[in-house]
Amino acid sequence: MSNSYPVLERMVQKLSTRARLDTDDRQAILALPFVERSYHATTYVVREGDAPRRYCDFISEGFAFRQKLTANGGRQIVSVHLAGDFIDLQHLFLNIADHSVQALTELKVVGVERKALQRIALDRPAIGSALWIDALVDSSIYREWVMNIGRRDARARIAHLLCEVSVRMRAADLISEEKFELPLTQEQLADAVGLTPVHVNRTLKSLVDDGVVYRDKRYISFTDWGAIVGIAGFNPLYLHLDQTRGA
Amino acid sequence: MSNSYPVLERMVQKLSTRARLDTDDRQAILALPFVERSYHATTYVVREGDAPRRYCDFISEGFAFRQKLTANGGRQIVSVHLAGDFIDLQHLFLNIADHSVQALTELKVVGVERKALQRIALDRPAIGSALWIDALVDSSIYREWVMNIGRRDARARIAHLLCEVSVRMRAADLISEEKFELPLTQEQLADAVGLTPVHVNRTLKSLVDDGVVYRDKRYISFTDWGAIVGIAGFNPLYLHLDQTRGA
DNA sequence: CGTAATATTGACTCACTTCAATCAACGTGG
DNA sequence: CCACGTTGATTGAAGTGAGTCAATATTACG
Numbered sequence: 001m002s003n004s005y006p007v008l009e010r011m012v013q014k015l016s017t018r019a020r021l022d023t024d025d026r027q028a029i030l031a032l033p034f035v036e037r038s039y040h041a042t043t044y045v046v047r048e049g050d051a052p053r054r055y056c057d058f059i060s061e062g063f064a065f066r067q068k069l070t071a072n073g074g075r076q077i078v079s080v081h082l083a084g085d086f087i088d089l090q091h092l093f094l095n096i097a098d099h100s101v102q103a104l105t106e107l108k109v110v111g112v113e114r115k116a117l118q119r120i121a122l123d124r125p126a127i128g129s130a131l132w133i134d135a136l137v138d139s140s141i142y143r144e145w146v147m148n149i150g151r152r153d154a155r156a157r158i159a160h161l162l163c164e165v166s167v168r169m170r171a172a173d174l175i176s177e178e179k180f181e182l183p184l185t186q187e188q189l190a191d192a193v194g195l196t197p198v199h200v201n202r203t204l205k206s207l208v209d210d211g212v213v214y215r216d217k218r219y220i221s222f223t224d225w226g227a228i229v230g231i232a233g234f235n236p237l238y239l240h241l242d243q244t245r246g247a
Numbered sequence: 248m249s250n251s252y253p254v255l256e257r258m259v260q261k262l263s264t265r266a267r268l269d270t271d272d273r274q275a276i277l278a279l280p281f282v283e284r285s286y287h288a289t290t291y292v293v294r295e296g297d298a299p300r301r302y303c304d305f306i307s308e309g310f311a312f313r314q315k316l317t318a319n320g321g322r323q324i325v326s327v328h329l330a331g332d333f334i335d336l337q338h339l340f341l342n343i344a345d346h347s348v349q350a351l352t353e354l355k356v357v358g359v360e361r362k363a364l365q366r367i368a369l370d371r372p373a374i375g376s377a378l379w380i381d382a383l384v385d386s387s388i389y390r391e392w393v394m395n396i397g398r399r400d401a402r403a404r405i406a407h408l409l410c411e412v413s414v415r416m417r418a419a420d421l422i423s424e425e426k427f428e429l430p431l432t433q434e435q436l437a438d439a440v441g442l443t444p445v446h447v448n449r450t451l452k453s454l455v456d457d458g459v460v461y462r463d464k465r466y467i468s469f470t471d472w473g474a475i476v477g478i479a480g481f482n483p484l485y486l487h488l489d490q491t492r493g494a
Numbered sequence: 495c496g497t498a499a500t501a502t503t504g505a506c507t508c509a510c511t512t513c514a515a516t517c518a519a520c521g522t523g524g
Numbered sequence: 525c526c527a528c529g530t531t532g533a534t535t536g537a538a539g540t541g542a543g544t545c546a547a548t549a550t551t552a553c554g
Contacts, residue, residue, distance in 0.1 A: 049484075068390060071480030074398035078390045090386060093379040098387045098485040121379075122372040129369065132340040135382060139337055140345045142389035147315045147323035150396045150441030154542070185500065194397030199542055201502060217551085233318030237296075238345040401510070432532060446510055448534060464519095 007036060007110045011058050014084045018130035018243055025126045032120065035111045036060075039103040045087060046101040055111030056088040062107035063183045066090075067191070068099045077192040079141060080104070080165065080184070084172045089135050092118060105183050137240045144238045149194040152233065154203045157193040159232035162213065162220060164239070171241050179214075179221035207231075254283060254357045258305050261331045265377035265490055272373045279367065282358045283307075286350040292334060293348040302358030303335040309354035310430045313337075314438070315346045324439040326388060327351070327412065327431070331419045336382050339365060352430050384487045391485045396441040399480065401450045404440040406479035409460065409467060411486070418488050426461075426468035454478075 008030050015021060015029065035055060039045060045057060045064060064087055066079045078099065081087060087101050092114065121131045141164075148160050165182060169175045184192065190200040207213040212227045213220060222228050255277050262268060262276065282302060286292060292304060292311060311334055313326045325346065328334060334348050339361065368378045388411075395407050412429060416422045431439065437447040454460040459474045460467060469475050 066390070068394045070394065070398050071482070074394075076394035076398045078393045090383060092383070093376050094383055094387075094487055095490060096484065096487070098487070099390055118376070122369075122375045125369040128375065129340050129365070132368075132379075132382075135379075135386070136337060136339070136341055139382070139386045139389060140341075142386060142393060143313070143315060143325045143346055146325045146389060146392050146396060147317065147321075149393060150438075151317050151321035151323045186502095187500075191397075196543055197501085198503090198544080202542095205502080235318070237343065240341055240343070240345065243342060433534095434532075443511055444533085445512080445535090449510095452534080 007060060008032060008034065010060055010084060011110065011112075014058075015127065015130040015134070018133040019126050021126050021130065025124055028120055028124055028127065032116050033113045037109050037111055039107040039109070041103050041105050041107070043103045043107075044100055045103060045107075045109075046091065046097050046099075048097055048100045050097040052091050052095060052097070052114060053088075054114060056086065056092060056114045056117050057109040057111050059083050059085050059087060060108045060110050063104035064101055064107055065104050065188070065192075066099050066101050075191045076194065077188060078145065079138070080192065082169060082172055083174060086131075086134060088114075089131065090138065092121070092131075104188070133240070133243050137243070140238045140240060154193075154195055154199055155206065156232050157195070158189070158200060158203050159207065159212075159228045160234055161189070161193055162222075163228055163232045163234040163236075166220070166222070167236055167239060167241075171239070179216075179219050181218050182220045183218065254307060255279060255281065255359075257307060257331060258357065258359075261305075262374065262377040262381070265380040266373050268373050268377065272371055275367055275371055275374065279363050280360045284356050284358055286354040286356070288350050288352050288354070290350045290354075291347055292350060292354075292356075293338065293344050293346075295344055295347045297344040299338050299342060299344070299361060300335075301361060303333065303339060303361045303364050304356040304358050306330050306332050306334060307355045307357050310351035311348055311354055312351050312435070312439075313346050313348050322438045323441065324435060325392065326385070327439065329416060329419055330421060333378075333381060335361075336378065337385065339368070339378075339382075351435070380487070380490050384490075387485045387487060401440075401442055401446055402453065403479050404442070405436070405447065405450050406454065406459075406475045407481055408436070408440055409469075410475055410479045410481040410483075413467070413469070414483055414486060414488075418486070426463075426466045428465050429467045430465065 012021070012026050012029050037057070046053070048068065059081060061083055064081045065077050067075055067077045069075055087109065091097055121128050148157050152160060162182070166175070166180055169180050186200045186204070187197040190197040193200070204213070204215070208215050211223055212231060214223055228234070259268070259273050259276050284304070293300070295315065306328060308330055311328045312324050314322055314324045316322055334356065338344055368375050395404050399407060409429070413422070413427055416427050433447045433451070434444045437444040440447070451460070451462070455462050458470055459478060461470055475481070
C-alpha cells in the first residue's frame with residue numbers, strides 16, 4: 001500500500017464533476033489508503049454472492065462490465081464501465097454482491113479501502129454528496145436500460161447503446177477523434193441489449209448499410225450524429241452530465 | 248407543517264431495517280419537518296424534467312410507480328413502490344428528474360423537507376448508511392429488471408414480477424393472508440415487463456390454467472410457491488432483505 | 495502459420511405483436 | 525334501480541421481428 005498522488009488525482013477529478021470539493025476534501029481523498037491492481041480481460045473483479053471485499057475499485061484504465069445470470073444460464077450485461085467509474089460503489093454499503101463484475105479489457109484499478117471510503121462518504125458532506133450523485137447516476141442509467149430493452153426495437157436498442165458509450169467516453173475525455181473503440185464483442189453487445197449475437201450482427205450491418213454508422217473492426221464512428229440520435233431516441237438527460245452546480 | 252410522531256415512526260422503522268439507529272438518530276428523524284399529502288390514482292408526483300421539489304416523499308399508504316417514455320411514445324414502467332418506500336431518494340442529490348413518478352392507487356405520503364433530509368443523510372452516519380442502503384437496493388432491483396426483461400421469456404418475466412411484489416409486500420408487512428392484491432392493470436403490467444397487454448393476458452391465463460397462480464380480480468395467490476419460483480427463476484438475494492447487520 | 499475466437503450469412507421457426515372484436519365490471523345520472 | 529359509457533379483460537386470426545440452427549469467413553494471436 002503506497003500513498004502517491006497521481007492515481008488518486010483522477011478520483012478527485014471525477015468527484016469534482018459531481019460536487020464542489022474544497023481543499024480539505026481533496027486532501028482527504030488523496031490521503032485514502034489504496035492499492036493499484038490490474039486485471040486481464042474476462043477476469044472477475046466481483047462475483048455474485050461474494051461478501052464485500054476489502055477494497056473498493058475505481059477504474060483508472062480500461063473497461064469493465066456488470067453481469068447477472070438467469071437461472072437457466074442466460075447472461076445479461078447490466079452496465080458497462082470506463083476509466084473514471086467506480087466499480088464497487090454499488091456494494092459499498094451492502095453485505096453481499098448481487099451481481100458480478102468482470103474486466104472487459106485489460107483493466108487497471110485503484111482499490112480504495114472500503115472502510116475508509118465509507119467513513120469519508122459519511123463524514124465529509126461534499127464527498128458524501130459527490131458519491132451519492134455518482135451512485136444515483138448509475139441508477140438512472142439502469143432505468144434507461146430497462147426502457148431500452150423493454151420498449152425499443154433492435155435497431156434503436158443498439159443505436160442507443162452506441163450513443164451512450166460514445167457520450168460517456170467523450171465526457172470522460174477518453175476520445176480525441178470522432179471515432180471510438182467499442183470494446184464489446186457482438187456477443188457481449190447482444191447480452192447488453194437483450195438480443196442474440198446473430199441478430200446484433202444483422203442489425204449492426206443494417207445501420208452500416210444505411211450509412212449512419214461507420215465501422216472498422218471494433219472502431220465505430222457516426223457519419224451523422226443527429227441521425228443515430230434519432231434512430232436511438234437518445235436523450236442524454238439521464239446521464240446527468242452537468243451536476244457540478246450540486247443540489 | 249406539523250410535527251407529530253406517528254407518520255414518521257414508519258420511516259424510523261424502515262430505516263432501522265437498513266442500519267442500526269441509536270436514540271439520537273431516531274430523534275433526528277422524528278424531528279424532521281414534514282407535510283402529509285395525498286394523491287389520487289394516476290396523479291403525477293414527479294415529472295421527468297422537473298427541478299427537485301421541496302419535499303422528498305415517503306409512502307405511508309398505497310402504491311406508486313416510476314415510468315419513462317420512449318421518443319415515439321412507448322411507456323416503460325421501471326419500478327413499483329409500496330408503503331414504506333422512499334419515492335424520491337433517487338432525486339435527493341440530482342438537480343433534474345430523469346423520469347416520472349405516478350400514483351398507482353390512492354396514495355398517502357409523508358413529504359420530508361429535501362434539504363433537511365440531505366443534511367441528515369450527510370451528517371448522521373447511521374442514517375446516512377441506512378439511506379445509502381435503501382438507494383443501493385433500488386439499484387439492485389433495477390439491475391434485476393434489466394435481466395428480467397432482457398433475458399427471460401414472457402412467462403418467467405411475469406412470474407418474476409409477481410414473486411417480487413409478493414415478497415416485498417410481505418417484507419413490508421402489508422400482507423396478512425396468502426393472497427395479495429396486485430395493484431397493476433394488465434396494461435401497466437405489460438409496460439412493466441416489456442410486453443403487450445394482449446400477451447400479458449394470455450400468459451397470465453396460462454399460469455392460471457397450469458394451476459400455479461390463482462386469480463380473483465386483482466387478487467393473486469400462489470398455489471405452490473416453489474412452482475412459480477421455479478418458473479420465474481426467482482432468487483430474492485437481490486432484494487437484500489437482511490441488511491440489518493450493516494456493512 | 496495454425497488454431498481458437500469472433501463475425502457473417504442463409505434458411506427456417508416461433509414467441510410475441512398487431513388488429514379487431516367481444517365481454518365484463520363499475521360508476522354515474524336520471 | 526337500471527340504461528349507458530368508459531375502462532379493463534379476454535379471445536381469435538394473421539403478421540413479423542427476432543431467435544435458432546448451421547455453415548463459412550475472418551480475425552486475433554501464441
